[in-house]
Amino acid sequence: MKVTGRRFAIVLLAALAAALPLAISHPFLLHIATQALIWALLATSWDLLSGHTGQISFGHAGFFAIGAYAAAIASARLGVSSWAGMGFACATTALVGLIVGFPALRLRGHYLALVTLGFGEIVGLVATNWQDLTGGPFGLHDYGTFSGLPVDLMAQRQISYLIVLAVSVATMLLLWWLCRRTDAGPAFHAIREDPILAESLGIDTTSYKLLAFTLSAAAAGLSGSLYAYYIQLVSPTIGSAGNSALVIGMAVFGGIGTTWGPFVGALLLYGLIELLRFVGVVYNLIAVGLVMVVFVIFVPRGLAGLRLNPQRRKLRADALRRQGG
Amino acid sequence: MAEEILEFLVIGFVLGGIYALFAVGITLIFGVLDVINVAHGEFFTLGGYTAFVTIVALNLPPAASLPLALAVTFVLGLAVYPGLISPLQERLGRRASGPLFLVLTLGLSTVMQNTMLAIAGGEYLTVPPLVRGSVDLKFTFVSNQRVIIFVVAVTALVALFLFLRWHRQGAAIRAVMQNPDAAQAVGIPLPAIFTLTIGLGCGLAGLGGALIAPLFNVYPAVGFSLTLKAFAITILGGLGNVLGALIASFVISNVEALSVLVIPSEWSNAIAFGLMILVLLVRPQGLLGRRRP
Numbered sequence: 372m373k374v375t376g377r378r379f380a381i382v383l384l385a386a387l388a389a390a391l392p393l394a395i396s397h398p399f400l401l402h403i404a405t406q407a408l409i410w411a412l413l414a415t416s417w418d419l420l421s422g423h424t425g426q427i428s429f430g431h432a433g434f435f436a437i438g439a440y441a442a443a444i445a446s447a448r449l450g451v452s453s454w455a456g457m458g459f460a461c462a463t464t465a466l467v468g469l470i471v472g473f474p475a476l477r478l479r480g481h482y483l484a485l486v487t488l489g490f491g492e493i494v495g496l497v498a499t500n501w502q503d504l505t506g507g508p509f510g511l512h513d514y515g516t517f518s519g520l521p522v523d524l525m526a527q528r529q530i531s532y533l534i535v536l537a538v539s540v541a542t543m544l545l546l547w548w549l550c551r552r553t554d555a556g557p558a559f560h561a562i563r564e565d566p567i568l569a570e571s572l573g574i575d576t577t578s579y580k581l582l583a584f585t586l587s588a589a590a591a592g593l594s595g596s597l598y599a600y601y602i603q604l605v606s607p608t609i610g611s612a613g614n615s616a617l618v619i620g621m622a623v624f625g626g627i628g629t630t631w632g633p634f635v636g637a638l639l640l641y642g643l644i645e646l647l648r649f650v651g652v653v654y655n656l657i658a659v660g661l662v663m664v665v666f667v668i669f670v671p672r673g674l675a676g677l678r679l680n681p682q683r684r685k686l687r688a689d690a691l692r693r694q695g696g
Numbered sequence: 697m698a699e700e701i702l703e704f705l706v707i708g709f710v711l712g713g714i715y716a717l718f719a720v721g722i723t724l725i726f727g728v729l730d731v732i733n734v735a736h737g738e739f740f741t742l743g744g745y746t747a748f749v750t751i752v753a754l755n756l757p758p759a760a761s762l763p764l765a766l767a768v769t770f771v772l773g774l775a776v777y778p779g780l781i782s783p784l785q786e787r788l789g790r791r792a793s794g795p796l797f798l799v800l801t802l803g804l805s806t807v808m809q810n811t812m813l814a815i816a817g818g819e820y821l822t823v824p825p826l827v828r829g830s831v832d833l834k835f836t837f838v839s840n841q842r843v844i845i846f847v848v849a850v851t852a853l854v855a856l857f858l859f860l861r862w863h864r865q866g867a868a869i870r871a872v873m874q875n876p877d878a879a880q881a882v883g884i885p886l887p888a889i890f891t892l893t894i895g896l897g898c899g900l901a902g903l904g905g906a907l908i909a910p911l912f913n914v915y916p917a918v919g920f921s922l923t924l925k926a927f928a929i930t931i932l933g934g935l936g937n938v939l940g941a942l943i944a945s946f947v948i949s950n951v952e953a954l955s956v957l958v959i960p961s962e963w964s965n966a967i968a969f970g971l972m973i974l975v976l977l978v979r980p981q982g983l984l985g986r987r988r989p
Contacts, residue, residue, distance in 0.1 A: 427798065474977050481732055481935065484798055485927045486976055489969035492924055496966045612924060616802050623799055656810040663803030667796050668784045 389536055393529055401528045405535050407641035409597050412539035414621040414637035415630060416590030419546050421619075422627035423556070424583040425563030426475060427484045430491025431618050434588045436610030437494060438464045438595025440505055443605045447514035453600045454518060457538075460596035461589045468588020472581045479566075491615050498607035510606030517600050535597050539634075542590055547630040549586070559583055563628075620663045626673025636674055699835040700957065706833070708946070708953030710842045713849030715945035717904035718922055719929040720853065720938055721897030727873040727936030728893040731781060734801040736926065737919025738808035739769045739898040743905025744914035745816060748823050758826040761906050762848065769902025774895040780804060781894075782887065805920065813916040820913035845907045852903055853942065856896070860938070869893055873936065925965075928972035934981055 392404040417431045441463040442456040451459070471490055475483050498505045505511065517534055520527045550556035558579045561569035570576050599605050608614075618637075625636020640662065647655035666673060718740060725733050743765035750761040784800055825841035860866040871879040872889050880886050905919065912918060929948050933940025948971065952964045 429798070474973065478976060481726075481798070482931070482976060484732075485931055486973060488924060489928060489972050492969050493966055496963070496969075500960075500962050612920070616806060619799055619802065620806070651814070653810050653814040657807055657814065660803045660806030660808075660810065663799055663806065664780065667800045667803065668780070668787065671787070671796070 389540075392532060396525065396529065398525070398528060401532050403642065403645045405528075405532045405601055407638045407645075408532075408535045408539045409594050409601065410618070410621060410641050411634045411637040412542055412594035412597070413591055414618050414625065414633035415539075415543045415546060416587045416594065417618050418622050418627055418630055418633040419550070419559075419590065420583050420587035422622060422629070422633065423550050423559040423563065424580065426580060426583060427480070428487040428587070428615075429484045429612070429619070430487035430489070430494070430615055431587075431591055432610045432612070432614035433487075433491035433494035434464050434468060434591035435595040435598070435614070436498060436605070436607070437467055438592025439599040439605040439609060440498060440511070440595075441592065442596035442599040443511040443514050444504065446600075447511060452518040453516065453596075456600070457593060457596040460592045460599075464592025464595070465585045465589035467592075468584045468586075469581060471588070472584030475584065476577060476580055488612065488615075491610060491612055495607050495610045498610060505607070508607060510604060512604045514603070515600070516603055531601055535601060538593065538597060542593060543630065543634050546586070546590065550630055555579065555582065560628075617659060620659045622673075623666050624662050624673055626675030629673075629675040632673050632675030639674070701954065703836040704953040704956060705950060706836060706838055706842075708950035710838075710846050711953065712946035712949035713846045713853075714904045714908050715922075715926065715929055715949050716853055716942050717849050717900045717907075719926040719933070719941040719945050720856065721900040722923075722926050723930045723933065723936055723938055723941040724869075725894055725897045726930065727938065728869060729777075729781065729890055731797040731801065732927070733776075733894070733897065734798060734923060735776075735805035735808055736897070736901050737921070737923035738805050738812070739773060739901040740905035740919035740922055741809070741812060741914070741916060742772070742919075743769050743902030744823070744909040744918060745812060745821075745905075746902065747906035747909040748821050748914050751823055752821075758824065761823075761826070761909075762903060765906030766899050766903045769905075770895045770899030773898025773902075774891055776804070776894045776898070777887065777891040781890065805923075809916050809920060816916065818915060820915045822913055823909040825910040841910050845911070848907055849904070852900060856900070857938075865889075865892060925968045928968035931972045932975050 392401050413431065413435055416434075417428060420431075421427045438460040441460040442453070445451050445456045445459045446453065471487070475486060478486060498510075499508050516527075517531055520530055550559060558569070558574050558576075561572065561574055562576050562579060562583075566576055595609075598609065621637035621640045622633035623636075624640050625634065626632030640659065643658065644655040647658055670676070718736065722733055722736050725731060725736075746765040746768045747761035750756050750764050751758050756764075780800055781797070784796060788796070825839070826844055827840040830837045830839045831843055858866075860870055868879070868884045868889050869892070871882075871884055872886065872893075876886060879889075901919075905914075925948070929944045930941050932948065933942070933944035948968050951971075952967055955961075955964050955967055
């Protein structure tokens with residue numbers, strides 16, 4: 372089958388790309404690549420809730436921040452290992468996602484977007500003002516990094532990169548599998564396209580919406596905990612509306628509703644932002660804004676929707692039609 | 697205690713004027729176009745920078761800053777519909793837009809905010825007040841700038857309401873708010889009304905930005921935080937309900953001002969969002985809103 376060959380090529384290409392920062396092993400390059408992967412996981416988590424299920428979140432950086440703080444607090448106060456910290460972060464954000472999901476069940480479209488925006492702001496305010504728990508505006512630090520890293524600095528960076536790579540790619544594949552290979556995917560899409568019709572078809576929209584909220588928040592929290600252990604500093608600014616906007620920009624860039632599109636989009640856009648740093652720090656955000664505007668109007672399906680070979684696309688569409696799909 | 701309350705109420709009403717200039721524009725644009733303008737705060741910021749350029753850089757009479765800020769943001773706002781919204785509407789046709797317009801205006805907001813950062817730098821610029829001195833209200837002193845803010849804001853809002861009530865174009869705007877298809881059927885040119893509405897909304901925001909500039913400083917992100925708060929206000933008043941937004945602005949500003957007596961001031965920013973979430977849960981159509989079909 373042709374598809375197998377293509378898939379093999381994609382996997383090989385991805386593996387090569389993942390190995391590249393290790394092969395070059397320049398500290399700066401590794402640093403960028405690691406952070407890009409953390410963002411990629413966050414963009415993918417946003418895509419599950421907003422791209423697949425159509426429940427637009429404008430406060431995803433809030434989940435990210437809760438995950439980061441949960442991990443940092445668990446390690447600082449209880450002295451747990453980073454693995455337990457990551458699990459704790461996941462559980463906490465999953466619970467928060469479930470709680471945010473309940474009121475969101477009643478809301479659609481603009482209203483939901485504004486509630487999630489408000490949620491993100493409240494997370495930021497709590498992080499700034501609950502000084503006993505969160506360390507206030509300066510945040511938390513000195514709670515340690517990933518457990519069991521070697522002493523050598525370069526090796527530390529490499530292992531950190533591998534951990535972040537493994538966790539984010541594995542989570543992305545898990546979410547991709549969920550949306551493509553289980554009943555949850557079509558249910559999510561049905562809710563996105565027409566919730567009332569979905570309900571009339573016997574889809575339990577309440578449960579699936581809550582599932583999307585919980586899983587999406589947990590994945591966002593996981594990426595937050597990766598951030599916490601990698602950067603080793605969490606402060607209220609990571610939950611800002613600007614970061615939520617950046618995540619949406621990344622997902623739009625990559626192509627919403629495809630899971631892997633936002634992942635790749637985030638990697639590329641983050642790389643672009645860092646490259647533009649050499650031109651000037653303000654220009655990279657102007658570029659992000661322009662990408663959002665241009666892609667929304669002209670490339671609505673993002674990078675994932677681009678076809679390098681239109682002829683093959685036609686062939687595939689014809690083949691699908693013949694199968695009656 | 698009573699004097700304290702009066703003092704904070706004065707602060708609340710002045711702030712409410714600014715909130716109202718801002719939130720009325722957002723809700724007007726939403727009512728007419730069904731688009732939430734995330735970039736609204738950046739027009740507010742632009743108004744502030746226009747005031748700075750007028751008064752400090754060009755050394756023009758301070759009073760000129762208000763009409764100039766209104767004009768600059770109005771003209772730029774006129775470009776938003778033909779430049780951004782219309783192309784996306786055309787591409788979408790009759791399909792559901794979902795979050796796309798939010799993402800679009802969020803992109804515009806990011807571009808504008810960082811362009812201003814690139815040009816003006818991140819410093820907090822101070823703008824001198826239009827008139828110095830203050831008024832003695834027996835229980836408290838109110839700076840003349842605050843008086844001007846309140847008077848100009850109320851005048852502008854009254855003018856807007858008169859325009860919407862009596863002017864032909866204003867009536868056309870209300871017609872489009874009620875039913876775009878029917879409005880088009882009786883010969884109202886939708887694109888012209890869409891363009892004008894965004895221009896008006898952004899102009900009001902710019903005027904607000906110029907008014908408050910002497911009180912707060914001007915910096916690139918000054919408007920964005922207000923955008924978030926204005927969303928809470930518009931929800932409280934009912935999305936698309938202009939009068940509701942006006943009332944909610946003064947409710948939120950006074951609750952915020954008075955809250956200082958009860959809770960630490962750093963939490964006062966949470967009030968608007970807390971109220972917003974509460975309203976959405978209990979009464980999603982807003983305080984004055986009617987249920988949308």
